[in-house]
Amino acid sequence: MTESPCSSVPSVHAARVAFIGTGSMNESILAGVLASGKDPGTVIATVRRPERADELRDRYGITVYAAGDDDAANARAAEGADVVVLGVKPVGIEDMAREIAGALAPTAVVVSVAAAVTNAMIEAAMPAGQPVVRVMPNTPSRVQRGVLAVSPGASVTDEQTALVGGVLAGSGLVVTVPEEQQDAVSAISGSGPAYVFYLTEAITDAGVALGLDRALAGRLAEETVSGAGELMRATDDDAATLRRKVTSPNGTTEQAIATFDREGLRDIVAHGTANAAARAAAITQELRGS
Numbered sequence: 027m028t029e030s031p032c033s034s035v036p037s038v039h040a041a042r043v044a045f046i047g048t049g050s051m052n053e054s055i056l057a058g059v060l061a062s063g064k065d066p067g068t069v070i071a072t073v074r075r076p077e078r079a080d081e082l083r084d085r086y087g088i089t090v091y092a093a094g095d096d097d098a099a100n101a102r103a104a105e106g107a108d109v110v111v112l113g114v115k116p117v118g119i120e121d122m123a124r125e126i127a128g129a130l131a132p133t134a135v136v137v138s139v140a141a142a143v144t145n146a147m148i149e150a151a152m153p154a155g156q157p158v159v160r161v162m163p164n165t166p167s168r169v170q171r172g173v174l175a176v177s178p179g180a181s182v183t184d185e186q187t188a189l190v191g192g193v194l195a196g197s198g199l200v201v202t203v204p205e206e207q208q209d210a211v212s213a214i215s216g217s218g219p220a221y222v223f224y225l226t227e228a229i230t231d232a233g234v235a236l237g238l239d240r241a242l243a244g245r246l247a248e249e250t251v252s253g254a255g256e257l258m259r260a261t262d263d264d265a266a267t268l269r270r271k272v273t274s275p276n277g278t279t280e281q282a283i284a285t286f287d288r289e290g291l292r293d294i295v296a297h298g299t300a301n302a303a304a305r306a307a308a309i310t311q312e313l314r315g316s
């Protein structure tokens with residue numbers, strides 16, 4: 027991080043934010059940011075397909091350009107923006123950075139939410155000195171309950187990083203992490219919602235196997251997972267303490283937990299997340315080789 031020579035950074039309220047490539051992840055962040063009260067007139071988005079642009083326009087009342095039928099759409103959206111959030115797939119991020127580079131104000135902060143793409147890769151696609159910030163968000167951003175892990179690049183000032191953090195705070199908890207931890211963060215909180223949904227699916231299937239109808243089993247599982255999450259957030263108890271409070275000695279829960287331990291569920295989770303982090307490192311290498 028570097029010191030700002032002068033205070034040319036706008037307020038979070040006034041900052042013009044462009045979301046370039048607004049699919050599952052960027053839409054989640056955008057939804058959280060707007061729900062936090064940011065003026066829709068300060069937010070612009072791009073997608074590839076015109077029908078997707080219509081959908082976002084209807085849902086959020088923002089300006090949306092479709093790059094599929096307008097080659098200049100992404101550059102036009104980036105022009106005049108204070109914060110530009112790149113949300114295309116990792117393999118397309120560097121090309122997208124190059125596509126918009128010429129349209130950016132020198133002070134515009136380029137944020138990449140792509141897994142496995144380093145600040146240095148984005149910086150190399152930009153004019154020298156362009157501020158860049160790498161972020162690993164997650165989809166609960168959509169309901170302002172995301173976790174967004176921020177790693178500032180080489181040329182971004184503290185004030186610019188604070189602006190990015192202030193905008194993203196509308197979508198959830200913003201934490202700062204050293205960039206070398208981003209693959210681990212991606213494996214834990216970036217992918218984490220999928221693990222929780224997977225567990226919810228498994229609990230639902232287990233309910234069906236025990237004779238419940240699927241609709242009821244699904245409702246029980248979903249309410250239980252979301253209720254447990256809210257409880258975890260609302261109390262000072264950690265997860266292990268809350269688990270113990272459910273587990274009566276010689277009761278029913280004890281049997282389930284003992285089975286999970288015996289059959290290695292913790293090891294499976296450790297192995298799965300290690301593979302997720304390893305995949306991020308492999309994608310970085312693939313992108314460097316391409």
Ligand SMILES: NC(=O)C1=CN([C@@H]2O[C@H](COP(=O)(O)OP(=O)(O)OC[C@H]3O[C@@H](n4cnc5c(N)ncnc54)[C@H](OP(=O)(O)O)[C@@H]3O)[C@@H](O)[C@H]2O)C=CC1
Pocket residue numbers: 046047048049050051052072073074075076078079093094100113114115116118139140141162163164165216217
């Ligand atoms: N999904 C997640 O939970 C998380 C994703 N990420 C990262 O977010 C990034 C996006 O992932 P995700 O949202 O899942 O992917 P999606 O496929 O849902 O979103 C990609 C979006 O990019 C748009 N797009 C593609 N090409 C262009 C183009 N040339 N111009 C403008 N828009 C374009 C697509 O438009 P269209 O819809 O019209 O095709 C689509 O809306 C990835 O880099 C991923 O690593 C990070 C953390 C979590």
Ligand SMILES: O=C(O)[C@@H]1CCC=N1
Pocket residue numbers: 141212216217
């Ligand atoms: O699956 C992926 O690659 C992205 C990054 C983290 C969550 N989704």
